[in-house]
Amino acid sequence: MRKKNTVTKPSKVVRAVQLGSTDTGHVIGQSLRKLREAAGVTPKQMGARLKLALSAIVGIEKDGDVPVRLLRRYVEALGATLSIEAKFPTSQSTADQFHLPFETLGDGNQLVFPIFGDDTPSTKDLVLSIHPQYTNKIMEGTKTVELRRRFPLTAAPGTVVYIYSTSPIRALVARAEIADVTKLPISQIWRKYSKPAVIKRADFDSYFNGLAEGFALHFANVQPLPRPLALSELRDRFGFQPPQSFHYASPMLKKALRDEFSSVSY
Structure with a gap:
């Protein structure tokens, strides 16, 4: 039986006080106060949660001059995470x-x-924008390397990548894993990876024009999604915008992909 799609409601966003002066501590303090009030927690209750005197809570929200470890404790005491x-x-x-x-x-x-923050770059799933002529070859297994002008070398082996097929497809179509990321001079990238990247010389030269070095992404465990997720659905459900090159998948999108497509091995 097909699992019924469910729409996860987006989390409430509390707007921080905007930094309009050099008094950074004061601005942080005001933001913490607004966050506490939005959570419905009194200063006395906050003090109990942090095991601090009421005067300390008042001081934090007035001056905002606190070390990161205390700032993190304050935010986590309200059920949030600090980044x-x-x-x-x-x-x-x-x-x-x-x-x-x-x-x-x-x-x-x-x-x-x-x-x-707890969700570091090395633990984040990525969304890659790739032209349909290449996404098809990736899913067929004839293209095993994707070339990029820039990419995080910190992406650990096993990092999950969701492949967004650009116009005219405009949909998430597949999932893969990063086996390795290699940074090399452009001439070496052409010699070593032009065949597994399935790219023509003219397209290669145009893409890397002006750069001395580039990146080669080695794919493994490529699996098409059970159904493509069209851009219209991605926007409606997750506020998704196609990346120009890549971006990190939002927690809501990651959860939906893992829950709804449980038939895809993770």
Whole structure:
């Protein structure tokens, strides 16, 4: 019997106080207070949860000058998790300069590098945008290497990749695993990986134009999804935006893919 699709309601977002001055501590304190109030927790109850005096809670929310370990405890006491990210403007020069496991935000205007949090880049599932002429070859098994201008070298072997087939298909079509990520000079990438990447020389030169080095992603355990997930469904259910190159899969999307497609071996 086919499992009935269920729609997971998105988590409530509490807007933090925007940083408009140099008084960073004050802004953090106000944000913590807003978060506590949104959770329906009084300062006295917060003190009990953290085993701190009421005056300490008032001080934290007034000054916000707290170490990360206390900031994390405060957020977790409200049932949330703390993450800290560095955001850069989207530009190829930025990505190529740092070679970091950036996540492209949905609006495509920022690159995000996670600094602190439980869901580190090495444990995140990825979504890759690939042209249909290549996604078909990946699912057929004739293409075992995907070439990229940038990619996180920190992606551990076994990292799950969901393949988004671009226009005109516009759907998630397959799941694979990263067996290895190799960074090499462009000339070596052509010599070693042009055949398993199933790419023509003109397309290769056009794609890597202006770069000295690139990345080769080695795929393993490629499996088509039981049914393609069209972009319209992805947007309606998960607020999904196709990545320009790649981005990290949202927790909601990961859970749905694992629950609904349990027939796919994980």
